[in-house]
Amino acid sequence: xxxxxxxRLPGPTTTPPQTARGKExxxxxxxxxxxxxxHAAAQAFAENGFPAVTILDVAQLSGMTKGAVYFHYANxxxxxxxxxxxxxxxxxxxxxxxEQLGRPPIASVAELLLRTAAALRDDTVMQAGARxxxxxxxxxxxxxxxxxxxxxxxxxxxxxxxxxxxxxxSTTPAVLAKVLVSAFFGAQHISWVLGNRADLTERxxxxxxxxxxxxxxxxxxxxxxxxx
Numbered sequence: 121x122x123x124x125x126x127x128r129l130p131g132p133t134t135t136p137p138q139t140a141r142g143k144e145x146x147x148x149x150x151x152x153x154x155x156x157x158x159h160a161a162a163q164a165f166a167e168n169g170f171p172a173v174t175i176l177d178v179a180q181l182s183g184m185t186k187g188a189v190y191f192h193y194a195n196x197x198x199x200x201x202x203x204x205x206x207x208x209x210x211x212x213x214x215x216x217x218x219e220q221l222g223r224p225p226i227a228s229v230a231e232l233l234l235r236t237a238a239a240l241r242d243d244t245v246m247q248a249g250a251r252x253x254x255x256x257x258x259x260x261x262x263x264x265x266x267x268x269x270x271x272x273x274x275x276x277x278x279x280x281x282x283x284x285x286x287x288x289x290s291t292t293p294a295v296l297a298k299v300l301v302s303a304f305f306g307a308q309h310i311s312w313v314l315g316n317r318a319d320l321t322e323r324x325x326x327x328x329x330x331x332x333x334x335x336x337x338x339x340x341x342x343x344x345x346x347x348x
Contacts, residue, residue, distance in 0.1 A: 154192050157182045158206065161199040162248035170200060170255045197261035200252055204263045207249020214239060215273055225281035229274050230328045230335035233304055237324040240308050241317045250308060271301045286334060296331070303327045 160182035164173040175196060179186045193199045218231045239246045252259065253266045278293035287293070304327060311320040328335055 150192070153184075153188070157184065157189055157192055158199070158202055159244065161193075162203050162245045165200070165203065166244050166247040166251055170196070170252060171258050197259060200259050201261050201263065203245060203248050204252055206245055207252070208264055208269065210239065210243070210246060210249075211236065211270060215270075224286060225277040225284065226286045226332055226335045229277050229281075229300070229332065232274065232277075233300070233324050233328065234321060236304070237308065237320045241320050247312075247317070250305070250312075254309065267301055267305065271297050274300060300327070300331055303331065 157178060161173070161178045164177050164181055168177075173196065175186055175189050178196075178199065179189045182189070193202070214235045215232055218228050218235060221228070221231065223231060240250060252263065256263050256266075275294050275297035278287065278291075278296055281287050282289075282291060282293055287296075304324060307323040307327060308317065308320055311317045311323050325336075
């Protein structure tokens with residue numbers, strides 16, 4: 121079919137492969153940039169606390185301009201929210217890996233606490249997320265309520281363990297879950313203040329031995345999980 125003189129037929133409606141690939145590369149670069157900024161913000165928040173950190177601090181740590189940071193994150197609160205979300209995403213990932221091990225319920229609780237301790241000891245984003253929870257009153261944004269899902273998961277495992285006879289009949293799983301979570305995150309705070317969390321895994325084992333001693337014998341090599 122020929123177009124009338126002086127007119128062109130409509131071109132193809134599909135995006136040229138070069139243009140589509142260009143968009144993909146641009147999106148990949150944007151994701152990498154956001155991750156770079158987020159890691160810099162996590163480092164700043166973990167070391168200095170939310171109130172003391174500025175966007176300029178984050179820009180300098182990430183090797184970018186303030187404008188580049190603002191392009192991806194509207195303000196410091198947006199960075200805090202993103203780190204808090206990533207903190208809980210990582211906790212959920214740890215829980216998922218524990219579930220895949222197929223350990224008995226009470227041993228799974230111990231494994232989860234130990235792996236969370238190792239992550240808090242070694243992972244800057246985890247450290248920042250934990251500190252942001254403590255400083256939530258200074259953050260003008262609605263952070264997720266602290267450790268609700270973590271407590272609910274532990275409670276469900278404890279309930280399963282009680283059904284299997286792994287706990288004393290007088291034990292109330294919901295209460296025990298709250299005690300464990302409070303003890304653990306209290307221990308991580310003290311370990312952070314006193315020694316930058318260097319002894320957090322040891323403190324966690326002390327909690328396990330004291331509060332759920334039946335769990336330790338179910339872990340084949342309790343401290344080996346700290347290296348995985």
